[in-house]
Amino acid sequence: MKKVAVIYKNSDNQEVIKYLKNNLEKIFENYIIVENHYLDELPSNFKIHADAYIITDETMLYPLKERITNYNNIVTMYRSIKKQKLYEISNIPSNTNVLIINDTYETSVQTLCSLYELGMGHINLVPFDPSDADNPQYKDFKICITPNEVHLVPEYIQKTINIGYREISFETLMRLMIRLELDFELTNRNLVRHIKSIAEPNIYIYNNYLNNFVKNYVFDSVINDSPTALIITNEKYHILFSNNKAKEMFNLKSKSAVIPLSNIMESDKFAEIQEETMPKDGIIFNGIQYFIEKKPIMLIDEIMGYHIILQNEKDIRDIEINAKKMLEKKGLVAKYNFSDIIHVSRKMKECINTAKTVALTDHTVLITGESGTGKELMAQSIHNYSDRKNMSFVAINCAAIPESLLESELFGYESGSFTGAKRNGKLGLFEQANGGSIFLDEIGDISPNLQSRLLRVLQERQIMRIGSNRMISIDTRILAATNKDLLSEVEKGNFRRDLFYRLNVISICIEPLRNRREDILPLISSFLGAKYNHLNDSNKNLLYTYSWPGNIRELENTAIHYNTLSTLPKYLLNTPITPLTINNTDKPADSVCIEMEILKIIMENSQCFHGIGRLQINNYLKSLQIKIGDANLRNILQNLQERDLITIGKGRNGTKITKLGIQKIKYF
Numbered sequence: 001m002k003k004v005a006v007i008y009k010n011s012d013n014q015e016v017i018k019y020l021k022n023n024l025e026k027i028f029e030n031y032i033i034v035e036n037h038y039l040d041e042l043p044s045n046f047k048i049h050a051d052a053y054i055i056t057d058e059t060m061l062y063p064l065k066e067r068i069t070n071y072n073n074i075v076t077m078y079r080s081i082k083k084q085k086l087y088e089i090s091n092i093p094s095n096t097n098v099l100i101i102n103d104t105y106e107t108s109v110q111t112l113c114s115l116y117e118l119g120m121g122h123i124n125l126v127p128f129d130p131s132d133a134d135n136p137q138y139k140d141f142k143i144c145i146t147p148n149e150v151h152l153v154p155e156y157i158q159k160t161i162n163i164g165y166r167e168i169s170f171e172t173l174m175r176l177m178i179r180l181e182l183d184f185e186l187t188n189r190n191l192v193r194h195i196k197s198i199a200e201p202n203i204y205i206y207n208n209y210l211n212n213f214v215k216n217y218v219f220d221s222v223i224n225d226s227p228t229a230l231i232i233t234n235e236k237y238h239i240l241f242s243n244n245k246a247k248e249m250f251n252l253k254s255k256s257a258v259i260p261l262s263n264i265m266e267s268d269k270f271a272e273i274q275e276e277t278m279p280k281d282g283i284i285f286n287g288i289q290y291f292i293e294k295k296p297i298m299l300i301d302e303i304m305g306y307h308i309i310l311q312n313e314k315d316i317r318d319i320e321i322n323a324k325k326m327l328e329k330k331g332l333v334a335k336y337n338f339s340d341i342i343h344v345s346r347k348m349k350e351c352i353n354t355a356k357t358v359a360l361t362d363h364t365v366l367i368t369g370e371s372g373t374g375k376e377l378m379a380q381s382i383h384n385y386s387d388r389k390n391m392s393f394v395a396i397n398c399a400a401i402p403e404s405l406l407e408s409e410l411f412g413y414e415s416g417s418f419t420g421a422k423r424n425g426k427l428g429l430f431e432q433a434n435g436g437s438i439f440l441d442e443i444g445d446i447s448p449n450l451q452s453r454l455l456r457v458l459q460e461r462q463i464m465r466i467g468s469n470r471m472i473s474i475d476t477r478i479l480a481a482t483n484k485d486l487l488s489e490v491e492k493g494n495f496r497r498d499l500f501y502r503l504n505v506i507s508i509c510i511e512p513l514r515n516r517r518e519d520i521l522p523l524i525s526s527f528l529g530a531k532y533n534h535l536n537d538s539n540k541n542l543l544y545t546y547s548w549p550g551n552i553r554e555l556e557n558t559a560i561h562y563n564t565l566s567t568l569p570k571y572l573l574n575t576p577i578t579p580l581t582i583n584n585t586d587k588p589a590d591s592v593c594i595e596m597e598i599l600k601i602i603m604e605n606s607q608c609f610h611g612i613g614r615l616q617i618n619n620y621l622k623s624l625q626i627k628i629g630d631a632n633l634r635n636i637l638q639n640l641q642e643r644d645l646i647t648i649g650k651g652r653n654g655t656k657i658t659k660l661g662i663q664k665i666k667y668f
């Protein structure tokens with residue numbers, strides 16, 4: 001604990017003396033002890049021993065010369081006033097005569113000077129002398145300002161502004177801290193709280209201090225508490241700074257002096273760190289493998305030190321998880337992966353293969369397909385398969401937001417650029433997605449004005465906020481989607497041709513569900529879970545043959561309906577079975593599809609008199625990549641016969657399709 005001696009001229013104003021002592025102790029907590037002394041009461045030859053001395057007036061320096069042990073550690077106490085009171089004073093009309101009343105003429109002058117220093121030059125301040133209180137020249141004053149000396153205010157004063165006891169100024173406190181070599185970290189918070197409430201004439205130092213406080217705070221929370229070990233050394237590899245993780249790893253004391261890096265690690269490891277390139281496989285400390293990154297700290301072309309980062313695999317994983325969590329909190333993540341896209345159809349497989357290849361590049365992708373086919377699912381999967389997976393994924397539906405708003409959402413704006421704009425401006429989605437991907441859904445619906453702004457972004461990879469004339473470079477991967485036929489929109493003049501070609505670098509077209517029916521039952525099975533087994537064949541037939549204009553979204557709703565009410569929606573049950581127009585060659589995934597394939601094979605390969613044999617049917621199935629085994633096939637054929645869809649002849653007669661079977665295919 002450090003000792004601070006506060007020396008006053010006399011002990012007259014005990015209230016103020018007590019107030020200031022309290023103030024100091026509140027700010028510096030247990031790090032200092034305050035002792036008050038009064039110049040006019042010091043016994044002769046008495047010397048004051050302390051780590052720092054505070055005097056209230058520079059004229060005290062001379063009489064104190066022989067009294068104090070360390071003449072260099074003297075700080076003059078300057079005082080300031082509460083900000084709130086200053087606002088009140090600044091509201092006094094210009095050129096008003098105002099009396100400044102303090103306990104002595106000198107302190108009145110001091111208060112007056114503080115007020116002028118704080119910029120209150122618009123009023124005429126006159127110091128009051130309590131020992132000459134009856135002086136007729138004071139009688140014309142109507143307003144006075146006093147630091148808590150209300151009892152001295154003469155009766156003729158109509159308005160008194162009591163500014164309370166004056167506070168110890170920020171500059172005084174800073175000087176004291178330096179003299180006492182106090183750790184700034186320990187007292188920073190109290191000091192910031194104190195100075196935020198007082199007015200400060202030296203606004204430059206004051207702001208600088210507050211800015212540094214913020215910087216240090218960030219430094220502390222980001223660097224000191226980082227899960228990565230960080231060490232900063234001078235050019236001789238003597239440690240100047242180590243964060244908490246590094247301290248823990250190398251057992252460094254929190255306030256250790258500058259120690260050589262070679263003291264805390266084995267010589268062969270230190271030798272490796274001194275090399276220009278770090279070992280690829282890292283270095284083992286305490287049985288754990290660490291990857292090391294070393295960067296020189298340069299001053300022009302001279303190395304001043306090194307910045308060394310040590311990370312083990314778990315740290316790296318933790319960092320990734322933390323970053324992901326942060327993005328999740330902000331809703332800036334892509335949830336889905338390719339493995340979430342349920343499919344068996346060849347069409348979808350081809351789509352996913354293309355998407356996986358393009359995901360590894362930075363090309364713009366245009367995903368087309370009817371509504372509800374899974375375009376956003378595809379976009380999210382592309383993002384999560386790409387190198388940008390740990391960065392943000394920002395999705396916006398361009399059709400759902402009015403044009404004026406969409407522009408500011410996408411590009412952001414500078415402060416005060418339009419009425420209603422937020423005071424601090426706003427970060428646009430392109431900037432938010434920097435390093436990651438932006439998904440522009442329903443791109444076919446954007447206005448001509450936005451089309452041309454977007455074209456510029458695609459061409460220059462730069463954006464300009466609304467109300468700004470500064471270009472900001474962005475590294476955002478663009479994924480766009482539309483359910484419109486963009487080319488025909490181009491022909492109609494609704495969509496810019498140049499933008500179409502910029503977007504359509506790689507296009508992925510997701511077929512509607514009715515064009516890849518093999519996916520229907522696997523999808524419904526995944527949505528229904530165990531309840532899928534409750535569906536009877538005619539239900540499955542219905543699902544399989546329905547045209548699904550709402551695609552997978554509609555199928556999802558149907559699954560919810562069935563799960564809740566154990567029946568398919570009425571509109572579906574009442575839908576007449578429509579004949580299919582698609583020539584479907586994909587591998588069926590479910591018994592219904594397999595049955596249909598078998599029926600088709602029988603129909604196409606049985607002549608009027610000769611049917612087809614089981615072996616032949618199986619060979620055809622194998623050529624379609626359907627492997628079901630002979631026993632299975634026999635059961636299916638048996639079942640089809642029981643339903644009068646086929647006849648199984650004996651011997652060479654083979655299996656033939658019935659009229660009913662042909663009808664079934666026709667309407668399937």
Ligand SMILES: Nc1ncnc2c1ncn2[C@@H]1O[C@H](COP(=O)(O)OP(=O)(O)OP(=O)(O)O)[C@@H](O)[C@H]1O
Pocket residue numbers: 340341342343369370371372373374375376377378441481483523552553556
């Ligand atoms: N193959 C699939 N497997 C599983 N779920 C899917 C599949 N395709 C789509 N979905 C689901 O269907 C719903 C609609 O998908 P999504 O929103 O990606 O479609 P979209 O084409 O972007 O629709 P819109 O054009 O209306 O924006 C989502 O809940 C999605 O998870």
